[in-house]
Amino acid sequence: MSTLTLYTWKTPNGYKVSIFLELLELDYETKSLDISTNIQKEDWFLKLNPNGRIPTLVDHSTGITISETGAILQYLADTYDKAHRFSYPHGTKEYYLQLEILYFQMAGVGPMQGQANHFIIYAPEKIPYGITRYKNETKRLYSVVEEYLRRNQHNGPYLVGNHYSISDIAIFGWANSLGKIGIDIEQWPLVSQWFEKLRSFPEVQKGLSVPS
Amino acid sequence: MSTLTLYTWKTPNGYKVSIFLELLELDYETKSLDISTNIQKEDWFLKLNPNGRIPTLVDHSTGITISETGAILQYLADTYDKAHRFSYPHGTKEYYLQLEILYFQMAGVGPMQGQANHFIIYAPEKIPYGITRYKNETKRLYSVVEEYLRRNQHNGPYLVGNHYSISDIAIFGWANSLGKIGIDIEQWPLVSQWFEKLRSFPEVQKGLSVPS
Numbered sequence: 001m002s003t004l005t006l007y008t009w010k011t012p013n014g015y016k017v018s019i020f021l022e023l024l025e026l027d028y029e030t031k032s033l034d035i036s037t038n039i040q041k042e043d044w045f046l047k048l049n050p051n052g053r054i055p056t057l058v059d060h061s062t063g064i065t066i067s068e069t070g071a072i073l074q075y076l077a078d079t080y081d082k083a084h085r086f087s088y089p090h091g092t093k094e095y096y097l098q099l100e101i102l103y104f105q106m107a108g109v110g111p112m113q114g115q116a117n118h119f120i121i122y123a124p125e126k127i128p129y130g131i132t133r134y135k136n137e138t139k140r141l142y143s144v145v146e147e148y149l150r151r152n153q154h155n156g157p158y159l160v161g162n163h164y165s166i167s168d169i170a171i172f173g174w175a176n177s178l179g180k181i182g183i184d185i186e187q188w189p190l191v192s193q194w195f196e197k198l199r200s201f202p203e204v205q206k207g208l209s210v211p212s
Numbered sequence: 213m214s215t216l217t218l219y220t221w222k223t224p225n226g227y228k229v230s231i232f233l234e235l236l237e238l239d240y241e242t243k244s245l246d247i248s249t250n251i252q253k254e255d256w257f258l259k260l261n262p263n264g265r266i267p268t269l270v271d272h273s274t275g276i277t278i279s280e281t282g283a284i285l286q287y288l289a290d291t292y293d294k295a296h297r298f299s300y301p302h303g304t305k306e307y308y309l310q311l312e313i314l315y316f317q318m319a320g321v322g323p324m325q326g327q328a329n330h331f332i333i334y335a336p337e338k339i340p341y342g343i344t345r346y347k348n349e350t351k352r353l354y355s356v357v358e359e360y361l362r363r364n365q366h367n368g369p370y371l372v373g374n375h376y377s378i379s380d381i382a383i384f385g386w387a388n389s390l391g392k393i394g395i396d397i398e399q400w401p402l403v404s405q406w407f408e409k410l411r412s413f414p415e416v417q418k419g420l421s422v423p424s
Contacts, residue, residue, distance in 0.1 A: 050359040051316060066308050068315035070282075075308055090302060096278050096287055103280035104263060106315055111323035127341055147262040 003061040004028035007045070008211055009035050009054050013110070016069045016173035017055045017076075019207030020166065024080050032211035069173075070106040073166040087165050094161040101148060101159050101167035109145075109174050112137045113181075120181045135181065142178075142188055145171055149190040157194040164198070172198050176208070215273040216240035219257070220423055221247050221266050225322070228281045228385035229267045229288075231419030232378065236292050244423035281385075282318040285378040299377050306373040313360060313371050313379035321357075321386050324349045325393075332393045347393065354390075354400055357383055361402040369406040376410070384410050388420070 006021065006028050008014035021028050033039050033054050041052045049056045049067040056067045059079070066075050077087035088094035116138045119130035148159050159167045175195050178185050186192045198204055218233065218240050220226040233240050245251050245266050253264045261268045261279035268279045271291070278287050289299035300306035328350045331342035360371050371379045387407050390397050398404045410416055 046359075050363070051320065051353075051356045064305060064308055066312055068312050068319060070315040070319070071308065071311040074311060078303060091290060093276060096276055096283065099283040099286060100278055100280050103282040103315075103318055107280060107282070107318040107322060108263065110319060115327070123341070125341060127339060129335070129337060129339055130342060141263075144263045147258075151262070 002027050002029040003059060005031060005058040005060070006210075007031045007033050007040075007048065007054055007056045007058075009033050009040075010211065011035070011054070012113075012173040012177050013053075013069045014055045014210070015176065015208055016170050017057065017072050018210035019173065019204050020073055020076055020086065020169050022203040022207040022210075023086055023169070023201075024076065025203075026076075026080060030211045068106070069170065070102050073102065073170060077166055085163070086169070088161060094165075098160045098165050098167045102170055104141075104144070105167070105170040105174070109138075109141045109171060112141060113174050113178075116181050117177075135183070138178075138181070138183060139187075142175070142183075142185075142191055145175075146188040146191050149194055153190070157190070157197055159194075168194070168198060172204070214239050214241040215271060217243060217270040217272070218422075219243045219245050219252075219260065219266055219268045219270075221245050221252075222423065223247070223266070224325075224385040224389050225265075225281045226267045226422070227388065227420055228382050229269065229284050230422035231385070231416050232285055232288055232298065232381050234415040234419040234422075235298055235381070235413075236288065237415075238288075238292060242423045280318070281382065282314050285314065285382060289378055297375070298381070300373060306377075310372045310377050310379045314382055316353075316356070317379070317382040317386070321350070321353045321383060324353060325386050325390075328393050329389075347395070350390075350393070351395060351399075354387070354395075354397075354403055357387075358400040358403050361406055365402070369402070369409055371406075380406075380410060384416070 004026060006017060008018060008030060035054060040054055046052050048065055051067065055069065057072050058065045064075065066072050081087045088098050112134055116134035119127055119134055152158060152160065155162045158164055175185060185195055216238060218229060220230060220242060221244065247266060252266055258264050260277050263279060267281065269284050270277045276287065278284050293299045300310050324346055328346035331339060331346055364370060364372065367374045370376055387397060387403065397407055
């Protein structure tokens with residue numbers, strides 16, 4: 001039995017965690033929760049996450065059950081990335097920039113691009129005000145990602161420091177679905193190069209195929 | 213000169229940080245940025261925070277400049293709450309629940325209540341779909357807060373463990389402005405008691421008056 005169980009589905013938030021688990025080369029068991037059936041609102045799952053949203057990770061070796069992708073990525077980095085291949089040591093300057101960008105993704109990019117998805121693809125009525133508002137805000141937020149990459153250009157195509165980190169993984173998860181709302185990533189040259197590079201890794205490809 | 217400079221305004225996100233600084237009894241200098249003038253989008257401020265949003269904290273003693281309130285609260289807890297009066301030790305079970313709820317606030321409560329504010333108060337046109345969508349989602353999220361409090365009721369009126377933490381401060385900042393969109397906090401008995409208790413602290417009151 002794997003010590004890690006990931007409850008997930010084929011969404012930007014789900015992919016963040018499966019990509020990180022693949023990069024860390026961890027053995028994990030996947031429980032596929034098709035959210036179109038609302039299974040994530042059933043009592044048994046609400047016990048794991050009262051907010052009724054995927055992904056949720058259970059680590060049987062530590063007894064930790066954790067939701068919210070920013071928290072899951074931090075937990076996995078603390079616990080399974082002691083060599084800091086995809087994170088920075090607690091308390092350093094890079095650690096706090098990594099944290100700032102992680103929260104920027106969680107509080108900005110994710111919710112706003114999520115609302116753009118809703119108004120463009122899923123809302124039962126077409127509401128031009130909602131479509132324009134969230135599409136524009138999503139674009140603005142990726143121009144901020146471009147600026148973060150520009151500031152760190154001397155180090156390489158990383159958001160923070162001299163290697164990839166959980167900030168990159170978090171933003172990649174959402175950048176990967178920009179096409180679906182008709183936003184062309186190539187308008188941001190640095191974001192575009194950074195994205196293609198990350199997408200080329202086999203571990204990232206594997207993470208994007210979970211759950212199969 | 214204070215070693216801490218807080219760029220802030222009278223908003224739920226601004227209050228989270230000023231309340232925590234007051235609770236930690238830290239000396240800090242406040243720079244008031246009236247966001248209705250768009251001063252937070254000026255070049256000098258974008259150097260501090262490329263996302264152009266308040267609050268931003270500069271710690272002259274460590275050389276750290278940090279934005280996104282979840283990251284600021286974590287930074288302040290790590291640096292100035294070594295006795296863990298308002299946080300839990302790194303790596304513990306309480307630490308990760310604190311983190312989950314902090315991200316839940318940052319990714320859910322803040323953005324969704326923020327959109328409710330927009331559609332109810334600020335949007336130039338009244339769009340019933342937007343008003344209903346975000347008011348309902350805001351209410352759903354506070355019912356999740358109620359559930360977190362219920363699960364920890366044996367410990368007291370805290371979201372995590374046996375004392376207040378940065379999770380409570382983060383959610384308090386937004387619970388404090390529910391009235392402005394006509395949502396009655398009393399529909400959640402535990403949230404309501406928790407809120408009144410927190411509001412009664414002089415440090416919290418002081419934090420809510422920043423910038424003066």
